[in-house]
Amino acid sequence: MxxxxxxxxxxPPTYTPILHCNIKLQNCGAEVRGRKMQRTMRSPMIQPMLSSGMGMAPFFKVTVFEQEHFQGKCQEFTTECCNIQDCGFDNIRSVRVESGAWVGYEHHDFQGQQFVLERGEYPHWDAYSGNLSYHVERMMSFRPIYCAxxxxxxxxxxxxxxxxxxxxxxxxxxxxxxxxxxxxxxxxxxxxxxxxxxxxxxxxxxxxxxxxxxxxxxxxxxxxxxxxxxxxxxxxxxxxxxxx
Missing domain, CATH: 2.60.20.10 (Crystallins)
Structure with a gap:
């Protein structure tokens, strides 16, 4: 029981997929530091809500670091990054999420292992890896989770x-x-x-x-x-x- x-x-119930959830809108501004990303994308559900005047979009902000414990090269993002190497990084080894929920990926173009990144600090790869059965010390792309x-x-x-x-x-x-x-x-x-x-x-x-x-x-x-x-x-x- x-x-x-x-x-x-x-x-199994018969249902129509629900598409009217409480979507969290993206602040589509460019990065605060460093050059802008060359490839950005907005969720297809975001634009209709912006156009209809459904309110101000909440702010998404994450800072990534090339070295562990928030050392080395760093850059702030308010939108997705499909390949951190396009920004001159070798890898991401620590993360500070200031607002919004994000998902990181092992490989570029949002492929490979997934890592949920909620507000807080991640000084080392095992802080966000979920105690994987094998080490994944690589994060090459990430994006906001708008609908969280x-x-x-x-x-x-x-x-x-x-x-x-x-x-x-x-x-x-x-x-x-x-x-x-x-x-x-x-x-x-x-x-x-x-x-x-x-x-x-x-x-x-x-x-x-x-x-x-x-x-x-x-x-x-x-x-x-x-x-x-x-x-x-x-x-x-x-x-x-x-x-x-």
């Missing part, structure tokens, strides 16, 4: 691919899905209705990270291979909301 923190659904909304995040997880099998709704943080009543240590597919979540391979928010957002793929992740270019297994054992 499922724990009361879950809302059980015996059959800790107070209004909601998703469905399904036992099998294509939203089939047993399912439950999640709207909180779950350090162990199995302890809360989930049937096994794997998830077949997911639908993010609002906000953004980070899913972890192991209990206690450890292992590989997979960032799930309502504004990417319309919130639909039909197969575990949609979770990221680094994903090699459907194993998910802990999930939490991303802090903005």
């Amino acid at each position: 499922l724990h009361h923190f879950f809302r059980a659904v015996e059959k 909304s800790h107070q209004s995040s909601r998703m469905m997880i399904f036992e099998r691919e294509n939203f089939m099998g047993r399912s439950v709704e999640l709207c909180d943080d779950y350090p162990s899905l199995q302890a809360m009543g989930w049937c096994n240590n794997e998830v077949g597919s997911m639908h993010v209705q609002c906000g953004a979540f980070v899913c972890y391979q192991y209990p206690g928010y450890r292992g590989q990270q997979y960032i799930m957002e309502c504004e990417r793929h319309s919130g639909d992740y039909q197969h575990w291979r949609n979770w990221g270019s680094h994903c090699q297994t459907p194993q998910i054992q802990s999930i939490r909301r991303i802090q903005h």
Whole structure:
């Protein structure tokens, strides 16, 4: 029997992907230090909201450093960076997030291992790596997570691919899905209705990270291979909301 923190659904529901979440708008200004990025991109959901006068965009700001413990060359960003080497960096070895939620990637063009970066300081690679089973001392690209909304995040997880099998709704943080009543240590597919979540391979928010957002793929992740270019297994054992 499922724990009361879950809302059980015996059959997969019929739904229309929800696209009206509380999207966090981007301040599209250029970097404060250094030269501007040559390639920038705005979420396709951001422009209609700006045009309709739905309010001022919140500020996203992150500072990256070439050396550990906030040493060496540094640069501030308020928008995405698809390749830090275009800015004259060899690698990113420490990060200070001043506002907004971000996701870092092992390789350029947002490929490879993913690392959620919430407000705070990350003096060394293992501060954001989620205790991976192998060292990943490289971060080459990063972007804001526009839709992160800790107070209004909601998703469905399904036992099998294509939203089939047993399912439950999640709207909180779950350090162990199995302890809360989930049937096994794997998830077949997911639908993010609002906000953004980070899913972890192991209990206690450890292992590989997979960032799930309502504004990417319309919130639909039909197969575990949609979770990221680094994903090699459907194993998910802990999930939490991303802090903005």
